[in-house]
Amino acid sequence: MGETLFLAHRVPFPPDRGDKIRSHHVLRALAALGPVHVGTFNDASGYGDQFLTGIAASHYLVPSRKPDLLAAAEAMMRGQPVSLAAFAHAGLREWVDQVLNYRPIDAIYVFSGQMAQYVPPHFPGRTILDLCDVDSAKFDAYGDVGHGPKAWVHAREGRMLRAEEERFARAADTTLLISENEANLFRTRVTSMHQIDLQVMRNGIDAQFFAPDAVPPQPTLYGPGPNIVFTGQMDYAPNIAAVVRMVDRILPAIRKRRASAEFHIVGRAPTAAVKALGRQDGVTVWGEVSDVRPFIAEADLVAAPLTIARGIQNKVLEAMAMAKPVLLSPEAATGIDAEDGVQFTIAEGDRMMIGRALALFEDRSKADAMGKAARAFVLDKQSWPAMLAGLGDLLRPPHGQPLEVSGPVRDAA
Incomplete structure (x- = not known):
């Protein structure tokens, strides 16, 4: 050649x-x-x-x-x-x-x-x-x-x-x-x-880098939770729309049932609108971090409520590789040939997002099994x-x- x-x-x-x-x-x-x-x-x-x-x-x-x-x-x-x-x-x-x-x-x-x-x-x-x-x-x-x-x-x-x-x-x-x-x-x-x-x-996905045991536990990173995490470039319009949706329409209903639930926004270049979300109860805007893996590893749920999405979402694959249960919109699931309810869970609309998040919080064994199945899928299909x-x-x-x-x-x- x-x-x-x-x-x-x-x-x-x-x-x-x-x-x-x-x-x-x-x-x-x-x-x-x-x-x-x-x-x-x-x-x-x-x-x-x-x-x-x-x-x-x-x-x-x-x-x-x-x-x-x-x-x-x-x-x-x-x-x-x-x-x-x-x-x-x-x-x-x-x-x-x-x-x-x-x-x-x-x-x-x-x-x-x-x-x-x-x-x-x-x-x-x-x-x-x-x-x-x-x-x-x-x-x-x-x-x-x-x-x-x-x-x-x-x-x-x-x-x-x-x-x-x-x-x-x-x-x-x-x-x-x-x-x-x-x-x-x-x-x-x-x-x-x-x-x-x-x-x-x-x-x-680099499944050796994004692995459950690739980073030491940091149990004091978040509060008692449950902790929901979103990762991504935070000056990108679809990501901004997704976190605004979570803070305005999904998180408040979750907190009515789980008062200590928190939403964490992790990613570089948060706009003024994203930073303002950090003033809401239960919301933390972390901005750019040196290593995103600890933030994923300590999550109870990784969410991707995108309404506009093109291609395959790396943020979803990264969370799956780290054996985390992932809640995502149909748009965010595009291009990932996993099975809804097995390797991740798809929710169409805010009410379904709320219901499926609460169901995963209440059934930890199901959430853990979903995370393990997600990692197995990545190892087999997405290297x-x-x-x-x-x-x-x-x-x-x-x-x-x-x-x-x-x-x-x-x-x-």
Whole structure:
């Protein structure tokens, strides 16, 4: 196998949020197959250059993406999605051209649709487009539930990004999505599937890192409980909506039956609206923590009451791997082929959320059995090696022989 160019909209380190977890493991798998060159955008972590120096044959790290207002202005003038304008960078484009001219690049792996703009139209090797999920559908949902100018901007973004997703997928050799549901959704949003090779590559989980015995017990972390935990990036609109829903509509009813019940919000960058939730009785906003595992380990219940969700929720897989009972909405369960009532419990609507949470609190043996079944499911079905087993076949040189791998990426076309 020759060399690979890997393009990502966010530096894949540290692997501490959904997209970065996936891109991190994909990049490590690519580096194990052969030399990889990485073009990406830095974030506030400060570790990007050090990480890429250790794993990539060469790299180009853009210090930051454009500010939202500047990207929006450019997008409006050029008639393109804001998502593309935000990640357009002349220096990165020039570096990509140099790598393709001077290195034996057999394949380009594009992580997230925003980066497909860097693939030249006549690249002779393989192009893999990892959309993860259908971003345009997320913006459609924002537009549907929003109001005023912001809703118009979201509706525009959804409409324009939908067209770009189809164009990019048609140009790529293979397009990857994170679940069968996302693949099916994508099919409904394109004019035809002609010349689109659509496959599913699900997210995995590091079940050795996220394990019940991976962290020492911290029984004084929370109060007597029961303690409900939500983890996630807390400036992300679906996560914000989920915790607001829990605090305003679900927790008060739970506390009527279990007065000492508490809700803990764990995740970086909480907005002012999220921080304000901490003033409510029984609510603690922890913000960014050095290690999320103790907060999961000491939970009586991990909740994911998302109303907008794309792809597979890593927060759900992490809690399941740590043998915790998980209460989630149908949206948050998307793409996880576990059984309701066995490896997790699904609740549709606030009243069902309340009832199922109380039932798990009152039947600890059932909750414990659900947690054990959840971990067994993750070990059997959701490991990263299993998810990435077919990556080598996807990236084989156009005129070369397929690499030997342990299993295929599942075909969803």
